[in-house]
Amino acid sequence: MLKIGCHLSSSNGFTHMLEEAKTIGANTFQFFTRNPRGGDAKDIDPIDIKNFLRFKDELGIDKIIAHASYTLNLCSKDQSIRDFALRTFKDDLKRMEYIKGNYYNFHPGSHVGQGEDVGIQFIIDALNDSLSEDQNTIVLLETMAGKGSEIGRNFEELKRIIDGVKLKDKIGVLLDTCHVHEGGYDIVNDLDGVLGTFDKIIGLDRLKAIHLNDSMNPRGAHKDRHAKIGEGHIGNEALIKVINNPHLKNLPFILETPNDLDGYAREIAFLKEHYED
Numbered sequence: 446m447l448k449i450g451c452h453l454s455s456s457n458g459f460t461h462m463l464e465e466a467k468t469i470g471a472n473t474f475q476f477f478t479r480n481p482r483g484g485d486a487k488d489i490d491p492i493d494i495k496n497f498l499r500f501k502d503e504l505g506i507d508k509i510i511a512h513a514s515y516t517l518n519l520c521s522k523d524q525s526i527r528d529f530a531l532r533t534f535k536d537d538l539k540r541m542e543y544i545k546g547n548y549y550n551f552h553p554g555s556h557v558g559q560g561e562d563v564g565i566q567f568i569i570d571a572l573n574d575s576l577s578e579d580q581n582t583i584v585l586l587e588t589m590a591g592k593g594s595e596i597g598r599n600f601e602e603l604k605r606i607i608d609g610v611k612l613k614d615k616i617g618v619l620l621d622t623c624h625v626h627e628g629g630y631d632i633v634n635d636l637d638g639v640l641g642t643f644d645k646i647i648g649l650d651r652l653k654a655i656h657l658n659d660s661m662n663p664r665g666a667h668k669d670r671h672a673k674i675g676e677g678h679i680g681n682e683a684l685i686k687v688i689n690n691p692h693l694k695n696l697p698f699i700l701e702t703p704n705d706l707d708g709y710a711r712e713i714a715f716l717k718e719h720y721e722d
């Protein structure tokens with residue numbers, strides 16, 4: 446069965462996200478751990494967590510994905526920004542233990558002129574400082590479009606981060622179709638080739654989830670502008686091949702397309718219709 450969902454607002458809690466997922470036909474979802482612009486996370490509501498754990502199976506939910514604030518930058522030039530990011534990262538991981546066994550996805554960061562070697566080392570240090578043997582969450586590095594000085598613009602950079610992480614069984618990769626397309630990978634004409642490259646460099650066993658997005662820009666644009674499914678430069682045909690690819694078809698797919706709930710419901714229905722069980 447296709448595991449499909451979308452990004453949902455977490456401001457009304459887990460139980461509310463479950464209800465929304467149900468109304469749009471989703472069996473997974475993603476949420477921000479806190480306000481996307483950073484800042485404090487809400488207090489954990491034990492009743493909300495209890496309800497979530499109780500009802501998620503009824504919806505056929507296996508894994509959900511928490512997304513770190515996109516302003517979190519573990520490799521900033523500014524030490525106070527790095528320290529804040531690290532504190533936030535650790536706090537998020539602590540909170541994830543309330544819903545054990547899910548994914549926590551983050552943007553590796555932007556090196557802002559320090560160069561990728563320095564940036565990558567900061568990210569490695571932060572991961573080694575925050576990951577613990579007994580955590581039940583897998584942390585995912587997201588493939589990035591390579592906007593500005595983003596780290597993770599290619600598979601090699603993600604591989605270098607993974608190589609430096611000590612607790613390797615706590616780390617995985619999330620592939621964003623818009624980002625890899627804008628990063629220069631030809632998933633439209635050569636998905637198998639791109640996945641072959643991923644396998645050679647990182648290993649497909651590290652790939653845990655997909656952000657399924659179309660892109661407003663041509664391949665290699667490095668701009669990171671998501672489009673609705675079928676309305677961008679990737680297109681329906683290529684995205685349908687993504688959900689049906691034997692290496693990908695059992696992973697959770699999260700839509701981050703510019704949509705309201707009705708739009709997500711339509712995209713989910715469309716993708717289910719084109720999924721080969």
Ligand code: FE
Pocket residue numbers: 512552587
């Ligand atoms: Fe992201």
Ligand code: FE
Pocket residue numbers: 587621656701
């Ligand atoms: Fe994404």
Ligand code: ZN
Pocket residue numbers: 621623624669670671
């Ligand atoms: Zn994006």
